[in-house]
Amino acid sequence: MTAGTDAQAYFDELIATDQRVEPRDWMPDAYRATLIRQIAQHAHSEIIGMQPEANWLTRAPSLARKAILLAKVQDEAGHGLYLYAAAETLGVTRDELVDALLQQRHKYSSIFNYPTLSWADVGTIGWLVDGAAIVNQVPLTRCSYGPYARAMIRICKEESFHQRQGYDVLYTLSHGTDAQQKMAQESVDRWWYPSLAMFGPPDKDSTHSERSMAWGIKRHSNDDLRQRFVDLCVPQAEVLGVTLPDPDLRWNAERGHYDFTPPDFAELMAVVAGNGPANRDRMRHRRRAHDQHQWVRDAAAAYAEKNP
Amino acid sequence: MTAGTDAQAYFDELIATDQRVEPRDWMPDAYRATLIRQIAQHAHSEIIGMQPEANWLTRAPSLARKAILLAKVQDEAGHGLYLYAAAETLGVTRDELVDALLQQRHKYSSIFNYPTLSWADVGTIGWLVDGAAIVNQVPLTRCSYGPYARAMIRICKEESFHQRQGYDVLYTLSHGTDAQQKMAQESVDRWWYPSLAMFGPPDKDSTHSERSMAWGIKRHSNDDLRQRFVDLCVPQAEVLGVTLPDPDLRWNAERGHYDFTPPDFAELMAVVAGNGPANRDRMRHRRRAHDQHQWVRDAAAAYAEKNP
């Protein structure tokens, strides 16, 4: 579609009045490309994000927790499907996007490149990782692109359910036996800074941000969202009875916020670049699920052709 | 080698005077074939017999027991090697014999077609299976074929060591917690009759036996050995505090032996025919170990050729 003056004006008007851009509407190529990249990355994150939690499905310590975790991981697959469908409204195919993931032309959220080392990590991921995701994603329910905004409404609702479940896992552990309490604390110690890093680099180093703000794709700065997350977590950690591993974490009455130690952004960059503890395992797992089932997809295609 | 009158006479003389036939000596073709079959079957049994016990190597409940079990399974591999070497003195190659196993032209002891379902089975195999093997094999230390007789001397010594270790595992269990005692009894219940079946079909149905007796390969009938084994086990079971699962087991003062219920020989025949609980798993395991390492053997051969 070429940009007529009218189309551009209509688009600008939609953005200016905080209305939704829909698939049939004209949109700037860069807007479309930005959205495809962002929605795809989000979809990839849901799919890769199944792995760290699925890692504890076979070993959940009670049948009730096993069922809850299974339903959660299933939801993530559903979110992935839902988001790929949203991306497809922008004129790409899911196969293209999956290929971009497998060929590592696309990224996914770096948080999933950390390993899940104990059952407590299932709780901590729910509490901190889903918690951070919600803080990141709630503003996206007002994203200027309609299909993405609507997907995020549904996803945020489910994520918030997951977050409460994770919190509950951790609460049970931190009020359990000594060994369970240790397990909970050890887990929070490992996940705190990677969770803070989920909001991306500090504003001063953040690329893409300004344009995304102007387009109504992004609504708050990385640092603002990170602060909001910390402010939410501190009182929750107190109720949980776990210690956030930051000796400099304290209330700043002047700012009306908690002061905190920022995550190690050099580590974040290393993980993004492919050198997190589990990047290789995650991609190997995803590729293997894809590659070793080529024969299944071939069979389905052959059967469909014979039985139209 | 053709049988001259002198050679046949010399062979007959050796047998008659209970001396040893050596590889360089002339021997009847049928004698050679019988020995090859028997020694190979014995070697195969050692190799296949590694599997049921190796099944508990990763899960042994103490490091001391793990080390003992590991050394035992290693001994079995060693016995296999030793026996294949003895068979090779009769003019076959190990590769031919291994091939006969993999192609299922040769048998191995049917006892290894039963699964090991608990740690107690490690004890029971030592006590009953190694015990039965020793009763079977001690007479073979006086076998007319020298290399086999000498192999059996060494093997019986080690087997008897293994038997005591197994007995000790079981003794510890049967004097342990309730759950351990149950584990021991449940294991003995499963292994008792298969162990009795290790002595083969009843004398009236036993093929090959008479000729093997005449040749000094076999020294006692199946039923005699089975009786000897039962007579040995009953007092040991009492010390162990386990019940042998035979309500008709009782001392017969007249015979000077224990009366007992014979094993279900129809079941034995089914297992021999390939339909035991684990026949397929055992052969699949052995074939896989062989097949999936063809590339390793090829590499070793290629390297040896380049570096003579």
Added chain:
Amino acid sequence: MSMLAIADDALIAAQRLLAWVSRAPSMEEDVALANIALDQLGVARALLSAIGDEDALAFGREAHEFRNCLLVELPDDPGGGVWGDFGVLTVKLLFLSAYQKLLYDRLADGEPGVLKDVAGKARKESAYHLDHATRWTLRLGDGTAESHARAQDAVDALWPYTHEFDRRADWLAVVEPVLAKATLTRPADGWAPTGGREGRHTEHLSYLLAEMQSTHRAHPGATW
């Protein structure tokens, strides 16, 4: 069929199924297999809770105390790895869900009680499982030469274990037409391993339990 046996079938089937999640041939299949695993887990929990403490029963028993049929404990990868063979998964689910559907139908129409209540819901779920497995059996059996061969291998390997199902004639009446339509050969009957219902299992079950029970057992007396 004891209630415990029905529960254990469902529990062990769920444990095998959920290992597929994140490893399936497609994302839709990840969702579907998670769904089937959740259904099985739901039946297991309802029945185990009727018998006693569901977690004590799931995490506190040893292998010989489980009463599931052997079929459900067989690994989807004969090598014991976490990456199963989708042909084995499909055929196993076909065999199992055909059996479970018949069983739940009978129980749902039977005497009032927990079994009737649970079966009333489970019959619909197992009808879906059977439908799902049937569709995949057709695709694999009548798909490519490779998929046909893999499906037939799975059918041949798993067939002996179906002798443990009661009311075999009814079961055959469901399964044989599916195999025929999928151009798969119905194996001859022969070896018929049993023992699951009496607690005599294969060597595979204790490994499954070792993993399943590991977290629970590492913390005796803890609440989760």
Added chain:
Amino acid sequence: MSMLAIADDALIAAQRLLAWVSRAPSMEEDVALANIALDQLGVARALLSAIGDEDALAFGREAHEFRNCLLVELPDDPGGGVWGDFGVLTVKLLFLSAYQKLLYDRLADGEPGVLKDVAGKARKESAYHLDHATRWTLRLGDGTAESHARAQDAVDALWPYTHEFDRRADWLAVVEPVLAKATLTRPADGWAPTGGREGRHTEHLSYLLAEMQSTHRAHPGATW
């Protein structure tokens, strides 16, 4: 290097090695690998006994309490199955035994105590392990095209984990010539995962422990 870390290296290495017994490429190799596993187990037992109760330490700790390097906990089959890749096994043993030999040599020449005593015996054993692994590395690296590719894949995959070894220069001086002689390419240094010595492991260790500890944990307080 704490005594616990040295013991845990040996224990976890033994646990990986003994899974090969009955699955090796030849019967001689079954014997050899059992032998190496027994040596590792012997070191682990001697050191753990010096620290405390060997079984409480082996079977009673959780993953984050283990101090082994990451290399030894990596599965020989990346799919987590029991059937490992002999190339991975070989290269892992080469890397590990080169490191252990250097370590035991130092300790055997060091201050009197348990470590010195254990290392005095273990240095000879690890010299044999290193020799065994070297021979296989040469055969695989300089064998067929397939074996070369598989050995190189293993070298590439495992190399990053060797950064966790201290005194890397000494280690490189042992390993680099072996790789060169085996016509294998020494990978560039880059990603250098760590954490094992602080109890931050890979996802693989907890599975290994779940299996290893299963019998022991199922019977709290029992004597074996």
